[in-house]
Amino acid sequence: RLFWGEVLRQQVRAGHGSSCAFAKLMSIQRWTPPEWAKPPDKSRPVRLEVYVGGVCTKAIDLSAVRGILLGRQHGLVDLVFDDQSVSRQHAAIINSSTSTFVLDLKSAQGTYVGDERVTPVPKLGSPIISGQPQQLEEAQTIRLGSSAMVLKLVGVAPAAPESWKVPAWCTLPVFATQLSGGPADKPVQLDLSTKKGVIVGRSEERTDLSVPDASVSRQHAAIVHDEETTYIVDLGSTHGTFVEAARLEPNKYTKLSNGDTIAFGTAPYEYKVDINTAQRLDGSNPPSKKARKSH
Numbered sequence: 001r002l003f004w005g006e007v008l009r010q011q012v013r014a015g016h017g018s019s020c021a022f023a024k025l026m027s028i029q030r031w032t033p034p035e036w037a038k039p040p041d042k043s044r045p046v047r048l049e050v051y052v053g054g055v056c057t058k059a060i061d062l063s064a065v066r067g068i069l070l071g072r073q074h075g076l077v078d079l080v081f082d083d084q085s086v087s088r089q090h091a092a093i094i095n096s097s098t099s100t101f102v103l104d105l106k107s108a109q110g111t112y113v114g115d116e117r118v119t120p121v122p123k124l125g126s127p128i129i130s131g132q133p134q135q136l137e138e139a140q141t142i143r144l145g146s147s148a149m150v151l152k153l154v155g156v157a158p159a160a161p162e163s164w165k166v167p168a169w170c171t172l173p174v175f176a177t178q179l180s181g182g183p184a185d186k187p188v189q190l191d192l193s194t195k196k197g198v199i200v201g202r203s204e205e206r207t208d209l210s211v212p213d214a215s216v217s218r219q220h221a222a223i224v225h226d227e228e229t230t231y232i233v234d235l236g237s238t239h240g241t242f243v244e245a246a247r248l249e250p251n252k253y254t255k256l257s258n259g260d261t262i263a264f265g266t267a268p269y270e271y272k273v274d275i276n277t278a279q280r281l282d283g284s285n286p287p288s289k290k291a292r293k294s295h
Contacts, residue, residue, distance in 0.1 A: 172196055236251060
């Protein structure tokens with residue numbers, strides 16, 4: 001891709017602009033992305049859709065760029081708005097590895113972000129504070145000034161992984177089983193007896209127990225049952241699952257015993273598993289050792 005100044009030089013050589021105009025434009029300092037900007041992760045195929053009259057007229061791939069410049073100045077910006085309400089260098093879309101932002105560059109008529117569906121008559125949305133990057137969410141729309149051209153961000157959020165599925169061999173537990181612990185200011189007590197398996201992780205949407213720590217993966221581990229036995233399995237987490245301080249091998253089912261302590265990642269708190277073998281959930285008493293030996 002050519003630097004914008006070289007594009008202008010080619011325009012002057014081709015007779016599309018005067019040398020005076022070229023010199024004037026060359027004196028303008030073009031916005032550059034901040035140091036923290038970087039292309040998004042491969043899991044985020046970010047693209048910018050351009051709508052006019054409610055119809056998508058083009059899509060710009062942003063998956064390999066740190067940022068793009070939006071405005072009215074031909075030869076200077078990456079996406080031109082032919083509208084007098086749009087400043088020469090009006091706003092920028094900036095990527096980081098995990099998020100995408102919009103930044104208003106002290107424009108005269110403002111930059112607006114909304115969650116409304118793109119319509120033939122676009123709504124303004126909410127104005128953003130100039131000079132402060134605002135994080136964008138999936139499918140949010142952007143409007144510069146009062147321009148009829150509306151932008152829509154797609155692929156901002158990484159594709160959600162499929163939820164882990166409880167294996168077919170799992171059953172409801174025979175004994176009452178609970179998991180307790182967590183942050184001191186917000187301890188939890190989770191009944192494990194009502195499900196064949198539960199998922200533990202950072203995600204609040206795809207887990208049965210959310211562990212609020214950055215070192216914990218979205219779907220970090222699972223606890224499952226097979227009649228009289230309870231197991232824990234690490235689901236390929238980044239920072240590991242620990243039982244009695246021993247790190248588990250990923251994707252390998254490990255038997256849990258009453259009183260075992262479990263830690264997830266480097267979260268500064270633990271959980272304890274309680275398995276009440278004194279009474280079966282169906283109300284029957286467990287067979288004595290003598291009775292078990294006779295079978």
